[in-house]
Amino acid sequence: MFGQRKISKFMPVAVWLAVFAFVCILFAHDKNPEEKLSIGERFHYETAQTWKGALGDMFRSKPKLPPQYKTYRDSKKIELPKPQFRGIALEEAIEKRRSVRNYSDKPITMDQLSQLLFAAQGVTGHMYGKALRTAPSAGALYPFEVYVVVNNVENLPRAIYHYSVLDHTLELLKKGDFRSKITDAGLKQEMLGDAAVTFVLSAIFDRVRHKYGERGYRYTYIEAGHISQNLYLQSVSLGLGSVCAGAFLDEKVNKLIDVDGRKEAVIYLHAVGSL
Ligand SMILES: Cc1cc2nc3c(=O)[nH]c(=O)nc-3n(C[C@H](O)[C@H](O)[C@H](O)COP(=O)(O)O)c2cc1C
Structure with a gap:
């Protein structure tokens, strides 16, 4: 009591x-x-x-969660070969990784391109109905969309494509030769146009802001580094050269893949080519 x-x-x-x-x-x-x-x-x-x-x-109010996957429904779909799971030892790839800015004219193969796309954002598992990827992501929210400016890939016409992660295919966005446009947008860094393929990593910020508010921007920038490092190590393992690029004219690169630069914006470029 x-x-x-x-x-x-x-x-x-x-x-x-x-x-x-x-x-x-x-x-x-x-x-x-x-x-x-x-x-x-x-x-x-x-x-x-x-x-x-x-x-x-x-x-605090947060933006609505945008769709988790971007698809270009009306675009032509290009099947990619299945990714392989063998290669050099990870330790060797880490030891050999270097930024390479000069490439030969030898095209890269569809198998290599497929493997690189998979390393960047391929689906490696599922949790609560979500597709988990090769690179970590804050809250498993995956803000990134991957586009490729294709210049010198066997049996694949020069064009800009979007990587559809769910079915591991490419979606054709714009046909044509974009070598000079990507070089120009990349502050005249020649490697971007010389590369067999330049990866354009662009982020839909609201996917992360929906949960983390403005701090989500930080998480997005950090995540770009994870994806780029996967591309670096995968390139070494495939015997290719690659380099990331953070120096570019934002507006021009955004325009190249037709994103508004606000809701979706390019964060990082990554060029890959034969040695
Ligand atoms: C955030 C970031 C941005 C970078 N931007 C560029 C770039 O625009 N152009 C370029 O040639 N290299 C760029 N690099 C690559 C660095 O120059 C390179 O990593 C550095 O010189 C060390 O050389 P290594 O990668 O061969 O070890 C960038 C690297 C980072 C981490």
């Missing part, structure tokens, strides 16, 4: 203390530092994870 009375007596105090702590966390958080921040500093600072941010996020 005594214990019960004691609990009910202190209950309102405990509730008020909890409310007070909640309000303190919410409002007593870091204010902007005194000095003026650069855009990069502001981005990093304002997407930093804090307890206040985590609490605030629970109440």
